[in-house]
Amino acid sequence: METKKWRLLPAVIATAIMSSVGVLIETSMNVTFPTLMRLFQINTTTVQWITTSNLLALAITVPVSAFLMRNFAVKKLFITANLLFLLGVITCFLAPSFGVLVLGRIFQGTGTGIAMPLMYHIVLTKAPKNKRGTLIGLATMTTSLAPAVGPTYGGIIATSFGWRMIFLLLIPLVILSFVLGYYAMSMEKVSKHEKFNLKSFLGLAVGLASLLIAIQRVSLLWLILAIASLLTFYYFNRQNHLLDLSIFKNKKFFYFMYGSLAFQAASLGISFIFPNFLQLGLQQTATEAGLFMFPGAITVAVVAPIAGILLDKIGPFKPIASGFFLSSLALFLLIFLIGQNNIPLFLSLTILYMVGLGLAVSNVMALALTQLDDYQQDDGNSILNTLQQFSGAVSTTVVAHLFIAVPKNIATPEVFGSRNGFILLFIVLALGFLFFVQTYRKNTSPLL
Structure with a gap:
């Protein structure tokens, strides 16, 4: 497992820890919103910037990672990601005001945006x-x-020690990631030095930020700004590539990538529906609703490495097809059974979905990226990670609208809204299943 002076497994674990901590802190702050609103005397719209600022920094940084990995040593980028995230954690822990807290979240999002594509690279x-x-x-x-x-x-x-400790207790994990990565990675020389396309980057940054805000606020004005900015990016990117968009001409990559995005959308959609349904429809507490998702997460943690081994041993088709089938079946059953006040049944179907997710999601991602030539890998990696962030944001927003868009004469609005959400997620995932099977079977040569 060594490549020259690289220690491959520890290097992957180091970047995985860094990425996981970034995702963990992104979701863990949602439960602190009421406390922060009282502490800093802000409203609901303002406190959402705790999450929005982090996502914006992440969304802007990830697309640039392809340029960074072509022009800077991986070890330098890893060290930079860790230091930025550590700076963000310390800034948030010591934050005397809401503005400083948001600044710390931006540092964290930037560090995560570098580390996440680095892991797959x-x-x-x-x-x-x-x-x-x-x-x-x-x-x-x-x-x-x-x-x-x-x-x-x-x-x-937050309940036991206060919200600031959420950040402080992550510092040992960041240090562990840093030490492990510093030991495992070799400082390689990078001979290629491109000129950074600032105009293209600004168009992309403003476009992605505007698009994310447009999705969250359902704003036509922000959407127009996003489209104009992304067209600006496209124009200047043609002159000097910040991202190689020609990879979208590769149909195998495109359809397999859609499968990965479909799982991301479905997973975040489920993560929105069930906590809200359990609290509003079945009168569960916030803690109980949060713990409901935990067995599924453990399931993914167990199944995903096994799925990777299966991919290496028997190829991609069986584990990915099985994963799509099980997850689609779980969503299909939820459409009809969501009206039952049966939490064990819901938990069983959620675990069934997560088994399918664990079997398919990492494998279909690997399959998509393997369709690209070596010189396209970094661009494909960056584009895939960026679109995953947006597919999750779009899914959460649309499912949230479906959840509350209920006619007044409906006796059980939470059931009605949840069912509509599951219908949408089933269609999205079933299309991914169809695209995967059709694309795979059209190719006679091995795909991985």
């Missing part, structure tokens, strides 16, 4: 093909566990 460039499935499965295990653990971690720590 190391696997794709350093690992032999017969080990990629296992290593991506290992990486997915940690990053899939973090979103579900986040609310539980944040609730327990």
Whole structure:
């Protein structure tokens, strides 16, 4: 598991820890909103910037990671990501005002935006093909566990020790990631030095930020600004590539990528529906609703590495197809059974969905990226990670609207809204299943 002076497995674990901590802190702060509103005397719209600022920094940084990885040594980028995140954690812990707290969240989002693509870059460039499935499965295990653990971690720590301790207790994990990565990675020379396309970057940054705000606020004005900015990015990107958009001409990459995005959308949609349904429809507490998602997260953590091993041993079709089928079946059953006040049944179907997720999501991601040539890997990695962030944001926003868009004469509005959400998620995931099967079977040559 070594590539020259690289220690591959520890390097992957180091970047996975860094990415997981970034995702964990993103979701753990949601439970602190009421406390922060009272402390800083702010309203609901303002406190949302705790999450929005982090997502914006992440969304802006991830697309630039392709340029960074082509022009800077991986070890330098890893060290930078850790130091930025550590700075963000300390800033938030000591924050005397809401503005400083938001600044710390921006530092954290930037560090996570560098670390997350770096994790897959190391696997794709350093690992032999017969080990990629296992290593991506290992990486997915940690990053899939973090979103579900986040609310539980944040609730327990905030209740027991105060919200600032949410940040302080992450410092040992950041230090562990830094030490492990510094030991495992070799400082390689990078001979290629491109000129940074500032105009293209600004167009992309403003476009992504505006699009995220447009989705969250359902604003036509912000959407127009996003479209104009993204067109600006496209124009200047043609002159000097910040991202190689020609990879979208690769149909195999495009359709397999859609499968990965479909799972991201469905997972975050479920993560919105059930906590709200359990609290509003079944009168469960916030802690109980948060703990409901925890068994599913453990399931993904167990299944994902096994799925990676299966990919390396028997190929991609069976584990990915099985994963799509099980997750789609779980969503299909939820459409008809959501009216039952049966929490064990809901938990069983959620675990069934997570088994499918664990079998398929990391493998279909690996399959998508493997369709690209070596020189396109970094761009594909950056684009895939960026679109995952947006697919999750879009899914959460649309599902939230479906959840509350209920006719007045409906006796059980939470059931009605949840069912509509599950219908949408089932369609999105079923299309991913169809695209995967059709694309895979059209190719006679091995795809991975």
